[in-house]
Every structure is written in structure tokens, then in C-alpha cells.
Amino acid sequence: MNDDSGRKRTPASYLRYGLLALAAFLVLSLGFALIPRESPAPAAPPFSEQARAAALAETLDLRTASQQLADGSSGARRQLFSHTVTLLTTQARALLLPGGATSGSGAGASSGAGRQLGTPGQSGTTGPTATASSGAAPSGTATLPALVAALSKSGKARLANAERADGGMARLLAAVGTAQLLQATTLAQAAGTQPPALQAPAATQRNAATACSVATPSGSSTGSQDGAQSGSGGQPAQTADPAGNATLAAALSRVVRTEVETVYGYQVALTRLDGSAADQAAALLATHETLVGQAETYTRVHCASVPPREPGYTLGTSFLQKPAAGLASLEAGTLPVYGDLVALSDGETRRWAVSSLVAAAQRTMRWGSDPGPVPGIVLDTALLPKLPEPAGSARQTDGGAAAPAS
Incomplete structure (x- = not known):
């Protein structure tokens, strides 16, 4: 068989063409294999985990604001703010992941993630209800009215998330939200401001004749x-x-x-x-x-x-x-x-x-009794993980009093 120039093709020339085609195929294959594939987007955490992270972030913010107010107060008001710090410290420890680690790279990362999850009444929000810090952010100067408003909003957000979370987390969120609402009421009374509205028991929507489900x-x-x-x-x-x-x-x-x-x-x-x-x-x-x-x-x-x-x-x-x-x-x-x-x-x-x-x-x-930091849960605080110490800042004890950094 002759090519266009009149030269006769030999079996060796066909073999050479085949080897060249195989080499080209191998080069292309290796090139495609070496091109890194785009990493798939990480799966969204379950709702209960998002709700826990949001609750922990806001509780830590509220705790910092309460400590600022305690440090700047004296007498009965200092005791009231110190009690708030203790309550929020216990709640934050209860909300920590196993092993005592916060989600993300520390409390700050967790707090930022928590605030991005949505706000009450925001249309299209599918994640847990989170609230803005409302003046209780660590970077600002805390005030009593701002702390009352932030505690109230956080408590209501926790109760809303408790309606959707998994069983054990729902109980914890409901307990945290309840205590935060009650503490907001106590602080509002001390400030002489209007206390937050508490949830009234929901009326039964069915009667005894309704078919059971x-x-x-x-x-x-x-x-x-x-x-x-x-x-x-x-x-x-x-x-x-x-x-x-x-x-x-x-x-x-x-x-x-x-x-x-x-x-x-x-x-x-x-x-x-x-x-x-x-x-x-x-x-x-x-x-x-x-x-x-x-x-x-x-x-x-x-x-x-x-x-x-x-x-x-x-x-x-x-x-x-x-x-x-x-x-x-x-x-x-x-x-x-x-x-x-x-x-x-x-x-x-x-x-x-x-x-x-x-x-x-x-x-x-x-009736004059204290329902505790997590009403509805029998809690042994000695078994809770310790909060991570913030680098370069004063170390806080569980009782809310500032201790020298080690």
C-alpha cells in the first residue's frame, strides 16, 4: 500500500504510528490525573449541632458582658452580675463539645459562626435561630439594659431551637433558654426596666375525643x-x-x-x-x-x-x-x-x-427558690468540661470573680 507521496508503507511504520498514539494517550491521561479536582463543599452540620454552636457563641458573649458589669460594680449589683456570670459559665460548659473543645478554632470562631446562622424573623433562614449580641459583644462596653435585652433575645432563640433539635439537645437548649429568660427578668427588676415577656403554657389544641396519633x-x-x-x-x-x-x-x-x-x-x-x-x-x-x-x-x-x-x-x-x-x-x-x-x-x-x-x-x-442554670436537667457541674482559657486575658473562675492570668 502506497501513501500520497508514492512511498510504500511497511508494518514498521504502522507500529511507529501506534506507539506515537499510545504515548500521546498516556501523556494526556497523566495530565488529567495530575489536575487536582475541586474539593466538594463540606456537608452542613446537623441542625442540633448548629443550634448548640449558636447557643455556645452567644452564651460566651453574654458571659463576657456580665463579667464587665461585675468588674465595674460593687455591693449588691456586683453580686447580681457575678451570679449571672456563674450561670452563663455553667451553661457554656454544658454546651461545650465532648473533650471541652469549642467548634471551629476556639470560642471566637464559634461565636462568628453562630452569628451568621440567622436572626429571628429573617425570611429564608433555615438554620437555628441566632441573635445579634445586642450590646453584649465582648468588644463593646456592656450596659445593664443591653445585657437584659441580649439575655432575653438569646433565651427566646434557644427555646425556638429547642422545638426542632434532637431530644437530648432540645432539653439542654430549653433549659439554657429558660434560665436566660429568668435571669433577664431578674436583671430588669434591678434596673427598673420592663421585664421580658415569658412564654405562657401553650393551650391544648386537641380534645380528649381526638383520635390518637x-x-x-x-x-x-x-x-x-x-x-x-x-x-x-x-x-x-x-x-x-x-x-x-x-x-x-x-x-x-x-x-x-x-x-x-x-x-x-x-x-x-x-x-x-x-x-x-x-x-x-x-x-x-x-x-x-x-x-x-x-x-x-x-x-x-x-x-x-x-x-x-x-x-x-x-x-x-x-x-x-x-x-x-x-x-x-x-x-x-x-x-x-x-x-x-x-x-x-x-x-x-x-x-x-x-x-x-x-x-x-x-x-x-x-416561691423563692432558684431553678438553677439549667432548669429541667439534674446536672453534676463537677463532670462538665472546663472552658478554654482566653490567651492573654484575665482568667475567670466559675464563680465569676476575675483571677490573675497564669
Whole structure:
């Protein structure tokens, strides 16, 4: 076979062409292989982690502002601000990641990320509700009104995020938000300003005749007919008395039992109180009777058995001698019960549990008791991680007093 110039092609020339083509292919292949591919965008953290990071960032900012106010105050006001520092320190430690590390590269990185997640009422925001520092930023001069406003906004943001977060994180966020709102109220009273509005318990949206719903793995619910077949042997789901179990039915049962016992305590205390204390007890007795009915309704909505009411309860001698202190103890005892319900519920039931937790903490304070830095959680602060020490600044103790940097 001849080419265009008339020369005859040999098998060697075909082999040479083949080798040249193979070499060109190898060069191109190596070139493409050496070109680095674009790194895929990192996956967005889960909502609960974003909510935790936002809560930690704002709590650290509030803590810094509170410390500034404590350092510039004396007497009773210094004690009040120092108590705020202690409360926020405990909350920040509870919000730390395992191992005591903050997300990002320290508290500053976490704070910046937290503020970029959105603000209340911002359209199109899909991440956790975060708030601007509202004058409580570490870089500015803190003022009492600004701290009150920032605590209130942060507390409400935490409660909003608690309605969507995963169980355990929802309970922590609800506890942090509740304590921040209550502390904002305390500081507002000291400043002589209007205290922030606290959430009222959400009204039950269903009545006892409403068909019960059973949550499915996808998060949807089925009617009572499906629920009747979901248990073993065709029995309704979660109808047994599940006291002590970590289930929604168990949590609802504990709420009902606790509220019924609280009603009994108020009835006994009313016979031993007088004046304004008796008036307050009478009003709160009516509140707890309403809560019993709401808790029983939510129990039926979730196809669980309503626990029978006991004819009476044993009250200690100290309760009979000091009924006001006894009622404070009863109110404080409702906090972990509502905290459990926040963790084990979702949707409308969780919203009711969150608002009821806030109201229970407020009632606890009305009887002169402190609900603590994380109402609804039994917390051993000795097991919490320590906050990382800021470089080149004064070291803060858990009690809020400044200590020399080491």
C-alpha cells in the first residue's frame, strides 16, 4: 500500500504510528490525573449541632458582658452580675463539645459562626435561630439594659431551637433558654426596666375525643386505627404503665402523676397559708388543675393510658410547718419531669412541654427558690468540661470573680 507521496508503507511504520498514539494517550491521561479536582463543599452540620454552636457563641458573649458589669460594680449589683456570670459559665460548659473543645478554632470562631446562622424573623433562614449580641459583644462596653435585652433575645432563640433539635439537645437548649429568660427578668427588676415577656403554657389544641396519633419513623403520624394495630397483639401502642422507661408514654405519665401530686400539695398548703401567699397559692392551684387536664389530653392523643389518680399523698412535717417552702420544692420537682418530656416528644407536644418548663421555672422563683442554670436537667457541674482559657486575658473562675492570668 502506497501513501500520497508514492512511498510504500511497511508494518514498521504502522507500529511507529501506534506507539506515537499510545504515548500521546498516556501523556494526556497523566495530565488529567495530575489536575487536582475541586474539593466538594463540606456537608452542613446537623441542625442540633448548629443550634448548640449558636447557643455556645452567644452564651460566651453574654458571659463576657456580665463579667464587665461585675468588674465595674460593687455591693449588691456586683453580686447580681457575678451570679449571672456563674450561670452563663455553667451553661457554656454544658454546651461545650465532648473533650471541652469549642467548634471551629476556639470560642471566637464559634461565636462568628453562630452569628451568621440567622436572626429571628429573617425570611429564608433555615438554620437555628441566632441573635445579634445586642450590646453584649465582648468588644463593646456592656450596659445593664443591653445585657437584659441580649439575655432575653438569646433565651427566646434557644427555646425556638429547642422545638426542632434532637431530644437530648432540645432539653439542654430549653433549659439554657429558660434560665436566660429568668435571669433577664431578674436583671430588669434591678434596673427598673420592663421585664421580658415569658412564654405562657401553650393551650391544648386537641380534645380528649381526638383520635390518637402514633409517630412513624418518617415523622408522620397515623390515626387511631393504625395505632390500634401497632402494638403487639393488636393492642394500642404504649398503653401499659411505663414508669421509669425513657419513652414518650412514660414521660407523659410522669407529668400527669407529678401534676396531680402538686395539686394535692397546693390544696393542703392553702389551709395553712394566709394573705398574699394564700392568694398566690389559690391562683397557682387553678393553673396546676389546668395542667393536669392538658397532660391527660396529650397522653390520650399519643395512645397512652392515663395513670389513675391517687386518693392522697404523704407530705412531710417540714411541708406542713413551712408550706410556702414546700410549694417551692414541689414546683422545682416538676422541672426535670417537663425536661424529660421535651427530650422525648416532638411537634405540638414538645411546644407545650417547652412552654410548661418555662412557666414551672417561673413559679419556682415566685416561691423563692432558684431553678438553677439549667432548669429541667439534674446536672453534676463537677463532670462538665472546663472552658478554654482566653490567651492573654484575665482568667475567670466559675464563680465569676476575675483571677490573675497564669
